[in-house]
Amino acid sequence: VIAVDANGADLGPAEVAAGAAIAAAQGVRVLLFGPATELGPAPEGVEIVDAPASVAKSGDPARAVRATPEASVVQAARAVRDGRALALVCGGGTGAALAAGLFEIGRASGIRRPALALPLPVPGRPAPVTLIDVGASAEVRPEHLVQFAFMGSAFAQAVLGIASPRVALLSNGVEPERGGSVVRAAHERLARAAPAPAAGLATGLGRDGGAMAFMGNVEGDALLSSAADVVVTDGFTGNVALKLIEGVSGTVLRAVRDAALGSVRGRLGGLLLAPSLRAFRAAADPELQGGAYLLGLRSLAVVPHGRFARNGFAAAILRAHAATREDVVGRTHAALRDAGALRGEGAAASREGAASEAS
Amino acid sequence: VIAVDANGADLGPAEVAAGAAIAAAQGVRVLLFGPATELGPAPEGVEIVDAPASVAKSGDPARAVRATPEASVVQAARAVRDGRALALVCGGGTGAALAAGLFEIGRASGIRRPALALPLPVPGRPAPVTLIDVGASAEVRPEHLVQFAFMGSAFAQAVLGIASPRVALLSNGVEPERGGSVVRAAHERLARAAPAPAAGLATGLGRDGGAMAFMGNVEGDALLSSAADVVVTDGFTGNVALKLIEGVSGTVLRAVRDAALGSVRGRLGGLLLAPSLRAFRAAADPELQGGAYLLGLRSLAVVPHGRFARNGFAAAILRAHAATREDVVGRTHAALRDAGALRGEGAAASREGAASEAS
Numbered sequence: 001v002i003a004v005d006a007n008g009a010d011l012g013p014a015e016v017a018a019g020a021a022i023a024a025a026q027g028v029r030v031l032l033f034g035p036a037t038e039l040g041p042a043p044e045g046v047e048i049v050d051a052p053a054s055v056a057k058s059g060d061p062a063r064a065v066r067a068t069p070e071a072s073v074v075q076a077a078r079a080v081r082d083g084r085a086l087a088l089v090c091g092g093g094t095g096a097a098l099a100a101g102l103f104e105i106g107r108a109s110g111i112r113r114p115a116l117a118l119p120l121p122v123p124g125r126p127a128p129v130t131l132i133d134v135g136a137s138a139e140v141r142p143e144h145l146v147q148f149a150f151m152g153s154a155f156a157q158a159v160l161g162i163a164s165p166r167v168a169l170l171s172n173g174v175e176p177e178r179g180g181s182v183v184r185a186a187h188e189r190l191a192r193a194a195p196a197p198a199a200g201l202a203t204g205l206g207r208d209g210g211a212m213a214f215m216g217n218v219e220g221d222a223l224l225s226s227a228a229d230v231v232v233t234d235g236f237t238g239n240v241a242l243k244l245i246e247g248v249s250g251t252v253l254r255a256v257r258d259a260a261l262g263s264v265r266g267r268l269g270g271l272l273l274a275p276s277l278r279a280f281r282a283a284a285d286p287e288l289q290g291g292a293y294l295l296g297l298r299s300l301a302v303v304p305h306g307r308f309a310r311n312g313f314a315a316a317i318l319r320a321h322a323a324t325r326e327d328v329v330g331r332t333h334a335a336l337r338d339a340g341a342l343r344g345e346g347a348a349a350s351r352e353g354a355a356s357e358a359s
Numbered sequence: 360v361i362a363v364d365a366n367g368a369d370l371g372p373a374e375v376a377a378g379a380a381i382a383a384a385q386g387v388r389v390l391l392f393g394p395a396t397e398l399g400p401a402p403e404g405v406e407i408v409d410a411p412a413s414v415a416k417s418g419d420p421a422r423a424v425r426a427t428p429e430a431s432v433v434q435a436a437r438a439v440r441d442g443r444a445l446a447l448v449c450g451g452g453t454g455a456a457l458a459a460g461l462f463e464i465g466r467a468s469g470i471r472r473p474a475l476a477l478p479l480p481v482p483g484r485p486a487p488v489t490l491i492d493v494g495a496s497a498e499v500r501p502e503h504l505v506q507f508a509f510m511g512s513a514f515a516q517a518v519l520g521i522a523s524p525r526v527a528l529l530s531n532g533v534e535p536e537r538g539g540s541v542v543r544a545a546h547e548r549l550a551r552a553a554p555a556p557a558a559g560l561a562t563g564l565g566r567d568g569g570a571m572a573f574m575g576n577v578e579g580d581a582l583l584s585s586a587a588d589v590v591v592t593d594g595f596t597g598n599v600a601l602k603l604i605e606g607v608s609g610t611v612l613r614a615v616r617d618a619a620l621g622s623v624r625g626r627l628g629g630l631l632l633a634p635s636l637r638a639f640r641a642a643a644d645p646e647l648q649g650g651a652y653l654l655g656l657r658s659l660a661v662v663p664h665g666r667f668a669r670n671g672f673a674a675a676i677l678r679a680h681a682a683t684r685e686d687v688v689g690r691t692h693a694a695l696r697d698a699g700a701l702r703g704e705g706a707a708a709s710r711e712g713a714a715s716e717a718s
Contacts, residue, residue, distance in 0.1 A: 059534075123614050138531055139539040172497055172598035175418075180498040180595055220599040221606030236539055237596050239531035240579040244600055247580030248607040255482045255643075256615055259635030269631025276618030276625040284614075 002320050003076040003085035006034025008056030008092025010307045013038045016091060019313025020046045028321045031085050033072040051075045056092030056306075065099035073097065077104035080299045087320040088301040091313060094135055097294055097303045105297045108329055110342030113137050114296035115148045116235070116303070117155050118242060119289045122224055123280055127160045129223055130230045134238040134292060142185035143341070145169065145232055149190055150335045151295040152230035153212035158326035159293070159319060160229075164211040167194070168228035170237060171217035178217055182234075190214040193339040212335065249284070287312030290319035300328055361679050362435040362444035365393025367415030367451025369666045372397045375450060378672025379405045387680045390444050392431040410434045415451030415665075424458035432456065436463035439658045446679040447660040450672060453494055456653055456662045464656045467688055469701030472496050473655035474507045475594070475662070476514050477601060478648045481583055482639050486519045488582055489589045493651060494598040501544035502700070504528065504591055508549055509694045510654040511589035512571035517685035518652070518678060519588075523570040526553070527587035529596060530576035537576055541593070549573040552698040571694065608643070646671030649678035659687055 004020055006013035013034040020030040024045030032039065036050035051072035058064035065074055073092050077100040079085045088105065090097040094116055107114060116136045119128035132152040137144060149167045156165040169187055171179040176187050194214040218227050223241065233241070256277075260270025291304035291312065300323050304316040336342045363379055365372035372393040379389040383404030391398065395409035410431035417423035424433055432451050436459040438444045447464065449456040453475055466473060475495045478487035491511040496503060508526045515524040528546055530538040535546050553573040577586050582600065592600070615636075619629025650663035650671065659682050663675040695701045 123610070124617075135531055138537070170599055172494055172595045178497070180593075183595075220602030220604075221609075223603060224606040224610045233599075234539075236531045236542075237599055240529055240592075240596055241599060241603055243579030244582060244603050245579075245607050247583040248604050249611050250580075251482070251583040252608050252611040255639045256632075256636065258483075259639055260632055262635050265631050266635040269628045269633075269635075272624050272628025273615075273619055273632060274628075276621050276628075277615065280614045280618055 001029045001031055001085045002317050002324075003031045003079040003088050004033065004313075004317060005073040005076045005088070005090040005092055006032055006039060007051075007054035007072045008090070008096070008306055009304075009313070011309060014040060015310050016313050017043075017046070017048075018310035019308075020317060022310060022314035023317035023321070026318060028317055030317060031076070031079055033076040033079075049075065049079075054092065055096050058096070061093065061095030062099040065096060065103060071100075073100045074104060077101055077301075080301075081105050086324040087299050089304065089313070089316045089320050090301060091291075091304045091306055091308065091316075093306060094292060094294070094303050097301050098136055101294055101297045101301045105299050105301070108296055108298050108333060110333065110336060110344065111151075111296040112147055112343050113140075113144050114294055115144075115151055116238075117152050117293045117295055118238075118291075119160060119293075120223060120245065121284050121286065121289060123283045125226060127156075127162055127229065128289060129228065130156050130160065130165075131223060131238055131241065132230065132232055132295070133235040134242045135235045136294070137234060138236040138239075140182060140234040142182050142189060143343075145182065145186035145234070146189050146193065146339075146341050147296070147336060149186075149194075149214065149230070149232045150212065150339060150341060151332050152232060154328055154332035154335050155293060155295055155323075156229050158328035158331050159323045162229050164213060165229040166213050166215045166227075167230040167232060168215045168218040168222060170222075170231050170233035170241070171219065174217045174219060176216060183217075186232075187217060189341075191216070193341060288315055290316035293319075293323070295328070295332065298329065300324060360388045360390055360444045361676050361683075362390045362438040362447050363392065363672075363676060364432040364435045364447070364449040364451055365391055365398060366410075366413035366431045367449070367455070367665055368663075368672070370668060373399060374669050375672050376402075376405070376407075377669035378667075379676060381669060381673035382676035382680070385677060387676055389676060390435070390438055392435045392438075408434065408438075413451065414455050417455070420452065420454030421458040424455060424462060430459075432459045433463060436460055436660075439660075440464050445683040446658050448663065448672070448675045448679050449660060450650075450663045450665055450667065450675075452665060453651060453653070453662050456660050457495055460653055460656045460660045464658050464660070467655055467657050467692060469692065469695060469703065470510075470655040471506055471702050472499075472503050473653055474503075474510055475597075476511055476652045476654055477597075477650075478519060478652075479582060479604065480643050480645065480648060482642045484585060486515075486521055486588065487648060488587065489515050489519065489524075490582060490597055490600065491589065491591055491654070492594040492597050493601045494594045495653070496593060497595040497598075499541060499593040501541055501548060502702075504541065504545035504593070505548050505552065505698075505700050506655070506695060508545075508553075508573065508589070508591045509571065509698060509700060510691050511591060513687055513691035513694050514652060514654055514682075515588050517687035517690050518682045521588050523572060524588040525572050525574045525586075526589040526591060527574045527577040527581060529581075529590050529592035529600070530578065533576045533578065535575060542576075545591075546576060548700075550575070552700060612640075647674055649675035652678075652682070654687070654691065657688065659683060
């Protein structure tokens with residue numbers, strides 16, 4: 001069972017309900033929280049809980065979540081906490097999901113901070129590149145980035161099916177000494193905890209045989225290449241990068257469209273090119289990825305973009321279900337434990353972390 | 360006279376010499392430092408100084424610049440310091456330009472740190488968007504971002520001809536409380552120093568009547584929009600953003616090309632569309648902008664990208680000449696002085712800065 005908050009989508013709660021129906025038709029059971037009057041009759045496999053109150057448009061989601069226990073996202077998160085559902089899907093924005101997730105579901109044991117992971121579809125690449133964090137923590141310490149690396153790696157294994165994710169730190173140069181002091185310290189710890197495999201040898205084996213390999217620093221263009229499967233950064237840089245990717249690809253595609261509309265010759269060219277470009281757009285469609293994944297809670301939360309249509313919400317529910325089945329939370333814990341990077345236990349990395357946490 | 364370092368360009372010193380010849384033909388005198396054997400006979404208006412030693416490929420430019428006083432970039436910077444030239448153009452990388460600029464030319468009075476400004480051409484926008492800093496300072500304090508804002512504004516006025524630049528801080532949300540502690544503090548100081556004009560009123564007037572208006576925070580996509588003329592960030596985020604822009608636009612354009620090559624129909628469409636797309640590529644051509652501008656030294660330094668061809672180097676030399684004529688250094692000083700944001704003098708903002716500088 002997946003708990004779904006129907007409030008917050010640009011197209012309204014009925015669109016989320018339509019997404020839930022698609023996911024339910026594929027065998028996932030859904031507990032749907034939202035205004036019953038707008039959700040229509042419950043499809044097979046979907047149980048509707050009337051929860052008209054919404055905090056999705058709040059300017060201060062943390063306060064709104066605290067002040068509105070009856071809000072749909074809070075009720076959905078509580079269903080996960082109480083074991084009535086295994087994961088949360090919330091289209092009402094990352095702020096609301098983060099607040100409801102932290103207050104109701106809680107951080108997983110040993111996790112310092114949750115992080116938002118976003119799988120970025122890259123045309124021509126077999127699996128998306130996962131960017132973590134895209135906005136949960138604007139300011140981080142090295143031990144946070146280390147945990148984000150292991151969280152992102154476990155996510156790429158469990159949700160994207162990448163057996164041995166190559167993990168890199170986003171920096172302003174590939175050399176280990178690039179970046180600010182936080183990135184440099186994280187680089188040093190990750191190089192110790194999960195050294196890159198020499199010539200195809202897998203290291204850093206987790207409980208289930210999956211491996212994470214730290215590849216060092218990458219620059220911004222690595223988000224669009226095959227250099228790494230998981231790119232780790234703070235929530236400030238990750239959010240700037242995400243908005244920039246949306247902005248640049250939109251600008252270039254608009255320029256192509258304008259070129260195709262600017263003359264008769266261009267219009268004809270655009271018509272001929274359109275089917276091939278549709279394939280590119282489909283491969284780069286963010287809705288297929290389900291949205292952003294809030295990692296580090298006791299259960300997974302998925303945050304589809306508010307502008308998604310029903311297929312995007314269906315993808316989020318199906319991905320949440322698959323991630324639960326693949327035990328992304330358990331894998332994350334095991335990988336962090338094996339690397340001694342859990343909070344309050346383990347080896348040197350963890351003690352250093354606790355020391356700087358206290359300072 | 361502009362001092363030009365001919366070493367470091369991907370296409371070799373002769374390509375830089377060809378760029379110098381183009382600029383000289385338009386009336387700018389050039390002092391060209393590089394291997395005389397490769398530079399050929401000096402064109403009209405170009406004086407060649409034989410300086411074969413290069414630090415352009417050094418992994419540690421600061422050390423290489425110190426250790427190699429005879430290097431072409433060091434000699435070129437010294438020519439600026441000694442008044443034999445008014446500005447420096449160096450295609451041997453930002454690291455070498457920064458080191459040679461700091462050691463030989465020196466910081467301008469009252470400037471805390473130099474910054475690299477990059478004018479980004481945006482198709483459909485009359486003037487480029489200036490991103491500052493794109494890599495000189497990976498870690499900054501609020502008073503650095505405040506100075507970057509005024510430096511970027513003076514640059515946009517003097518070099519890009521924008522009368523009243525709208526300046527914004529890059530952040531992970533538009534609200535003033537977004538960003539890390541450094542960005543939040545810079546936001547507060549800038550809002551005090553240069554409040555945005557209400558309904559068309561120009562405020563923050565500089566010595567020459569030009570105005571800078573602080574518009575608040577913008578997100579990553581603002582680099583591709585009309586939201587701001589100058590976008591201020593630290594060198595870490597700015598460098599990640601820059602590489603990302605190059606990566607995303609390259610990926611999308613490659614996808615369009617692949618679509619145009621994948622079928623007979625697509626190939627025909629691509630052929631028909633090509634002339635219009637060439638116009639887009641020309642509008643977005645980074646060579647026209649001359650490269651990155653190192654601001655905050657006693658004289659301007661321009662750093663064309665190493666992969667530029669002769670037209671890019673010519674643009675850098677012509678822009679350096681124009682910026683000198685428009686007194687970008689003097690304008691920057693005046694704007695900072697008027698805002699009380701110079702180091703070691705002025706009003707509250709400056710005293711706070713000095714306090715945190717000492718801490």
